[in-house]
Amino acid sequence: MADKEKPGNAFVETVKTIVYALLIAGIFRTLFFQPFWIPSGSMKETLLIGDFLFVNKMAYGYSYASCPSLMLPNIGIEVDAEDVCGFFDGDNTRLIGGEPERGDVVVFRHPVSGRDYIKRLIGLPGDTVQVKQGVIHINGDPVKLEQDGTFEEEMTAQGPQRLRPRCENGPLGEGGTCIKSRKIETLPNGVSYPVLNIGNQQSDNTGLYTVPAGHYFFMGDNRDNSADSRLAQQVGGVGFVPYENLIGRADRIMFSSAGRSMLFFWTWRGDRFFKAVE
Template identity: 40%
Template sequence: MGFVREALHWHGLTGRGRFALAVIPVAGLVAAQTQAPPLSIAGAGISLVSALAIMLFFGHARRRLRAMGWSGKWMWALVVPLLSLILVIVMLARRTRPEAAPGPFNRGGRALVWGLVALMASRALWAPFIIPTGSMSPTLQPGDYVLATRRFAAPRRGDVVIFRHPVSGQDFLKRVIGLPGDTVQMRDGLVILNGTPVPQATAPDWTEPYRATAMGTRPLCVTPVIEGDICSKLAAIETLPGGPSYTVLDVGGMATDFTALVEIPEGFAFVLGDNRDNSLDSRIAQSAGGVGLVPVAAVAGRVRLVLYSREGRDGRVLRTVE
């Protein structure tokens, strides 16, 4: 506990050995966090431990700099890639100066560090994702940087959820249409939920540039186009019973516009992409590259917010997801 108390007491001094103890966990935990499945229990645990490790690291870094006779302001170089590695090596190599004495510190600077620690700890509850394809357009568009929150309850009809593909292990984002006990069927592009068509209201056509996504896929369009042209799709506002209204897209007759009647068993959900003719979802078997019925246990979280578009698309800043 003395090691932790020292990290919280920025007035003191830290030797090379104790500083090394603060350095070792940081690199390993940060690397582990990038490998852990987002919003998983393992990922949440790593986020919390990483937050503690960062708190200890910056606290002892401030004390170590003073022990070397340096200004504590050098601590901010530790957040700069590459420069931070060089500075850590120097801090581990240089001896403590005999005349070193504790010095004042900026309380605002410590508050910033604790804010960073709180942000890292909060990653146990949320995770960011980049949307690579247009399967959820126009709700989520290629290049959108979105925020998803951890799931603590069963998904609801209409939620846009993130889940791990049962076979490939890839992260997928789709909309929940059917829940355990529901029956779902597609007829001529319409969702038949529990024997009743889900209502759609015609909306203005939706357009986007015809170009490749980050995964190399290109959108389907109502009429053939070439690179750089405008790709048009038919749009409609779909409203789930007891759920939200959202825009769905269509380019005309497709094989997936008609499916067999599916009764959803306990522990599973039926999901669809809003861009109906550009989506590998529950209409398509896992063996054919789709996701089939999704185990509820595989649903990690719900997409809540579009933070911004990395492709500079208009109207994509702090946009809530319906």
């Protein structure tokens, strides 16, 4: 008759299994794909609050920003990528570096706060970028814009943060139809995507930006509801983003939920499962 496994040995084996699983998950997340939940509406309608995607880290190579952060301030856990891999920081280079393309939807580290942001790449190093009456001008030339109807959504709290949308058709009561003007924007390299408008505001007319070497200029597709490169880092924007701060490219939505929790299956958006990010 075989000897029974001792309780102490079983516990040690369980701990080892958990440690190995965490190590494998950490390596996978660091080198290949990082999960990312969309927390806000700055990239509507390309990305909606509650979309879940994996960020392709292989697209641009690796830097200190490739190390995962673990931010759980409610329980006192705040492990930043710079705490783990900060020794790679400082030279604005990458290992096995790949160049991002204009129009890519990119996750990057905010140059000051270190928080992860997701925006669309508009300006490359050396470009001049200016917004005039809501139209982007790149190197002096306006990008192509075509009217494309409206984007509509329900006026209700969205996602775990219970954010409510801003609407072009004014303040609405609960359950009303929130409307934004929709246009198709086409960049000089032919990349096209929808952009939304809420109204005329200061960010629709900017100064002339010249993107420094080794940096990039980003904007959200929901133009009037995005803190992006149009605002300096010190006033709530992201300014110019260094090459080394890029984390990866958003390629595909894996899952989407319109509710407070992914467990609320009745709020799942089945039509967005495995949808390509364009």
